[in-house]
Amino acid sequence: MLFGILIALVPLLIGYLIKLSNPKWLNTINQSLSLMVYLILFLMGSELAQLNDLLSHLTTIIYSTLLLFICTFGFNMIALMVIDVVLPWRSKGPNSEPLVSRFKMILESLRICLALVLGFICGLLPLSIWQYNETASKVTLVVLLVLVGIQLRSNNISLKQILINKVGMTTTLVVTLSALLGGLLASYLLDLPINTGLAMSSGFGWYSLSGVLMTEAQGPIIGSISFLNDIMRELCAIILIPSLIKRFKLTSLGICGATSMDFTLPMLQKGGGIVMVPPAIVQGFLLTLIMPVLMTFLNYYF
Template sequence: MYFGILIALVPLSLGYLIKLKDKKKIARINQILSWMVYFILFIMGTELAHLDNLSTNLQTILFYTMIVFICTFGGNFIFLILFDLFLPWKTTHNNQTFESRFKMILESLRVCIALIIGFIVGLIPLFIWQYTENIIQVVLVFLLLLIGIQLRGNNISLKQILLNKVGIATTIIVTFSTFLGGIIAALILEQPIRVGLGMSSGFGWYSLSGILMTEAHGPIIGSATFLNDILRELLAIILIPSLIKRYKLTALGLCGATSMDFTLPMLQKGAGITIVPSAIVQGFLLTILMPIVMTLFNYGMQ
């Protein structure tokens, strides 16, 4: 239990202690992280290729994904819409066009291509596949170390977080409704509550959630978790233009952890610069929270 928690928290904490001021080095770390995302998904694809009764397991993965996504994303949407209706966030910004939305969707789909390529390569009998578990652990530690450095590089102080009420509010609502959805999904799927909570707590961070859940519960649960989080990102991109004018808090909350990076340009384009601090705070808090709670659900509730 303690090893599983330490393997997630220690490298993340060590990385956060490293403060880089050189913008070129920070940009290099961001680039390495992008490459690692595709490598991780490639490895997940090879693990899928080695499953017994593959067609049956793929149906199970898709069914799990559908249930978890409906319960978590649907729960987020309901609670955020209610929040928007009772406490609307008014800004004075004219919405801009979203001509790049299709391009962003295509970029999200590229991660699925990496998974498919890994699956195809995994069908080839190679001796290296016996070391997949060890490779995953090494990559996970390195990934979390770099993420810690990246988070520190955003220069977000505790004061900035505490003063941003909108970012904190959406984070609390998203977290609460996601966990509630995870519990409901676990009951429907007849899985332990901790598994449902773990599958739901990726908050859209598919590159890490997939590998953490694969490490803890195997490729079926890990793949369903990954698909759930990639669907969150894709649907958030699709819905932002429709929601951002009237339901800004909903548009922000649905982005989850991606609000500080991938979906931030669309949020800014639709709501203006006023939404940026809240989006960064929400993304930062969920990014910090995600590996902690997912690891605790996987190893601390047994």
């Protein structure tokens, strides 16, 4: 239990203490972070392949993922669209980013899934190296969290900027509460402990970390469900943003979850203008900080 708490928080805080301004170093951090994500998902896939009675587990994973996604993403959409209608955000700004290819971004997300599939295929091979999976996953996760902490600090977001950005704070609160409500419903429908359903719903799109933290706490089946739920959020956000953002800006921002700070930010800026950038960064920043704390608490203390 103690390791689960420390692995989620300490590396992130250590990384946050390191501030880099050199563009070359920041680029190296970003590239290293991508490699860590692929490695973690590869290891997760190989661990999943070690399960007994694999076919029945895959059926459970697919069914549970779809149900969890419908509950969490559905509740997010409903809550955000209500806010959009009641308190519409009509601010407009110039579009300065070049057109972002939705197809290209979808392919990037699917490529991430391929790392999991490749790990699963390799995990079926009878190799002795798989006995070190757990240790390798923990080491890789620690490195990833340190890099994320550095990345967060390098965005130069002050506490004042967070507190005065009401849009980013509002969407963060709505996304968090509605996702947890969806997780509560999913736990009932899937006949899971309440804390498990709530923890699975608190990934907010950060698939690489949610999958590993849930695997560490609840096993590879629950970890895989959490990962797939969060990767589906990213895919659906990419597909829906161009259609929603003109009329439902808050909804377009909120459904991105933690990815609004990085992966989906170009689409938000292109569709909604430069005015979308500050709240998108604040939302992504807050959810990135909240996610490991909340998921750890729900797994070990709730």
